[in-house]
Amino acid sequence: ATTRVLAAVFTGHGIAAGLRANLTALIVLAAAACGRYLFDAGARAAAARLAPKAVREADLKVITAATAAELVAYEDPDFEDAHAAASDGAEKAGDLILDAQLLTSAAAQMAAAATVVTVLHPVLLPLLVFSIVPCAWGAVRGARIEHAAHHRNLGDSRLRSVFRSYTTERSTADEVRAGTMADFLIRQYRIVSGRLEAEQLKATHQALVIQGVGDALAAVGTAATWAALAALVATGRMELAVASTAALAVRTSGAALTTTVRAGARLFRTSLSLDDWARFLTVAKAWTTRRGTAAIAKDGPQVITAEGVCFTYPGASAPALDGIDLKLKRGEVIALVGENGAGKSTLARVLTGLFLPTSGSVRWDGIDLADADPAGVLAQVALVPQDYTRWPLAARENITLGRPRPEGDTAVHAAAEAAGADSVIAALPQGLDTSLARSWWGGHDLSGGQWQRIAVARAFHRNAPVLVMDEPTAALDARAEHRIYNRLKTLATGRATVFITHRLANARLADRIIVLSQGRISEVGTYDELIKQAGDFFEMLKLQEDRE
Numbered sequence: 001a002t003t004r005v006l007a008a009v010f011t012g013h014g015i016a017a018g019l020r021a022n023l024t025a026l027i028v029l030a031a032a033a034c035g036r037y038l039f040d041a042g043a044r045a046a047a048a049r050l051a052p053k054a055v056r057e058a059d060l061k062v063i064t065a066a067t068a069a070e071l072v073a074y075e076d077p078d079f080e081d082a083h084a085a086a087s088d089g090a091e092k093a094g095d096l097i098l099d100a101q102l103l104t105s106a107a108a109q110m111a112a113a114a115t116v117v118t119v120l121h122p123v124l125l126p127l128l129v130f131s132i133v134p135c136a137w138g139a140v141r142g143a144r145i146e147h148a149a150h151h152r153n154l155g156d157s158r159l160r161s162v163f164r165s166y167t168t169e170r171s172t173a174d175e176v177r178a179g180t181m182a183d184f185l186i187r188q189y190r191i192v193s194g195r196l197e198a199e200q201l202k203a204t205h206q207a208l209v210i211q212g213v214g215d216a217l218a219a220v221g222t223a224a225t226w227a228a229l230a231a232l233v234a235t236g237r238m239e240l241a242v243a244s245t246a247a248l249a250v251r252t253s254g255a256a257l258t259t260t261v262r263a264g265a266r267l268f269r270t271s272l273s274l275d276d277w278a279r280f281l282t283v284a285k286a287w288t289t290r291r292g293t294a295a296i297a298k299d300g301p302q303v304i305t306a307e308g309v310c311f312t313y314p315g316a317s318a319p320a321l322d323g324i325d326l327k328l329k330r331g332e333v334i335a336l337v338g339e340n341g342a343g344k345s346t347l348a349r350v351l352t353g354l355f356l357p358t359s360g361s362v363r364w365d366g367i368d369l370a371d372a373d374p375a376g377v378l379a380q381v382a383l384v385p386q387d388y389t390r391w392p393l394a395a396r397e398n399i400t401l402g403r404p405r406p407e408g409d410t411a412v413h414a415a416a417e418a419a420g421a422d423s424v425i426a427a428l429p430q431g432l433d434t435s436l437a438r439s440w441w442g443g444h445d446l447s448g449g450q451w452q453r454i455a456v457a458r459a460f461h462r463n464a465p466v467l468v469m470d471e472p473t474a475a476l477d478a479r480a481e482h483r484i485y486n487r488l489k490t491l492a493t494g495r496a497t498v499f500i501t502h503r504l505a506n507a508r509l510a511d512r513i514i515v516l517s518q519g520r521i522s523e524v525g526t527y528d529e530l531i532k533q534a535g536d537f538f539e540m541l542k543l544q545e546d547r548e
């Protein structure tokens with residue numbers, strides 16, 4: 001149709017008459033242009049609708065895989081790097097849709113133009129291909145080089161964003177100011193940024209050289225196409241109107257080529273990021289499927305036994321736990337004491353199945369936790385960790401953690417009362433409905449000790465048969481601490497309870513005290529027995545009493 005319209009224009013018998021005679025061709029051209037516009041707009045609209053959904057689903061996969069992985073995975077820097085790359089990849093999932101749409105439409109345009117060129121004269125096609133291939137090669141190689149640099153930079157990128165958030169976030173704002181740390185942190189930020197930029201610049205240079213070679217070869221191909229076209233016209237083997245259509249097609253395919261190569265290279269880079277996303281899902285799965293499916297009794301274990309338990313953190317040179325043997329019965333309260341770094345928190349995590357021992361075993365009623373269904377195990381555990389989280393949620397959700405009991409708020413108030421958090425809730429403007437997200441409008445904040453009472457209330461509310469509290473009263477005033485330990489005996493009835501404390505007088509209420517030293521059990525006994533032994537425990541207690 002284009003050739004017929006052009007021929008009508010170029011014949012010299014009057015343009016209007018020529019066009020009138022070729023009205024059908026003109027209508028075909030107009031319809032093709034409108035059709036193209038409509039299809040293109042439709043494709044863009046569809047891509048714009050799909051892209052955010054793709055990002056959401058990809059991100060949810062990362063979140064689900066990360067939360068299902070073993071806790072110890074977070075101790076492995078490779079897992080963290082893979083996680084960062086996957087989060088990056090998930091964000092690019094939307095680009096994948098948009099780039100794929102752009103690439104498809106550009107490729108369709110190029111294919112159409114190439115078909116036209118071939119129909120007009122077959123010799124033009126190989127020349128056109130010669131102008132495409134080197135350009136595409138250069139772009140793909142360049143994208144690969146830049147992505148490899150991005151990969152090498154993953155650790156530093158993570159470090160930089162950590163520096164950034166530590167420097168500017170509310171939780172660290174007081175230390176940054178009181179410690180006049182801002183200059184130091186900004187200097188560190190600059191150092192890491194410098195490393196990142198140098199690596200990126202090196203990669204960009206390499207990519208530009210490769211792309212330059214590809215583009216130069218492609219330019220030779222394009223020049224050859226134009227030369228062939230000129231030769232065909234000059235030797236009378238192609239009419240001028242046909243040559244004009246061919247010239248239009250070559251121009252169209254040239255423009256489409258540029259878009260195709262750009263979109264293709266971007267798509268390729270995005271696909272490499274999605275490779276990272278997929279790789280993380282595999283890595284996380286490997287950290288998920290390390291346990292069995294044996295079912296734990298629904299009402300929790302009667303006996304927890306640790307035999308020859310050793311635990312070494314990934315990458316650590318020395319074990320944090322070394323040959324621990326221990327038996328904890330339901331209804332018993334055990335206090336774990338020892339110096340900083342002795343292994344108390346690690347042992348608490350191993351006994352509750354949060355970590356699996358590197359060697360040895362932890363059994364709940366004879367079932368090795370390595371063979372047990374992890375969800376079934378953790379459903380029986382209530383844990384107050386040393387570093388509890390100040391969830392940006394309402395007070396109610398900060399205690400129920402999204403798992404309300406059938407009794408509703410009655411259970412929440414009972415748990416709060418046992419943890420001494422009832423007075424905290426009573427002072428909140430909207431009681432349990434008060435948002436504890438200070439950074440958001442209308443949020444309310446609590447003091448360190450008030451937060452700790454809420455954290456203890458969480459564990460009490462969970463009403464699980466295995467209760468583990470890691471320094472639950474470290475931030476509490478004397479009265480609040482006294483109240484919790486007074487209540488503990490009652491709350492521990494029918495449960496297996498472990499608490500970690502540095503205030504050794506609190507260990508008096510435990511049925512058994514276990515003293516840890518450098519990952520080993522150094523003493524075991526009741527409070528009175530350990531005092532009689534006059535060993536480590538007695539010595540630490542004396543030091544504490546003398547100080548007080």
Ligand SMILES: Nc1ncnc2c1ncn2[C@@H]1O[C@H](COP(=O)(O)OP(=O)(O)OP(=O)(O)O)[C@@H](O)[C@H]1O
Pocket residue numbers: 075313314316319320338339340341342343344345346347386
């Ligand atoms: N993520 C980790 N990677 C490597 N080593 C770790 C990690 N966490 C703890 N450790 C090491 O494991 C040992 C035991 O740590 P753990 O936190 O269990 O001690 P703790 O007795 O609870 O100490 P504290 O009284 O200070 O809370 C320490 O030597 C510590 O340095």
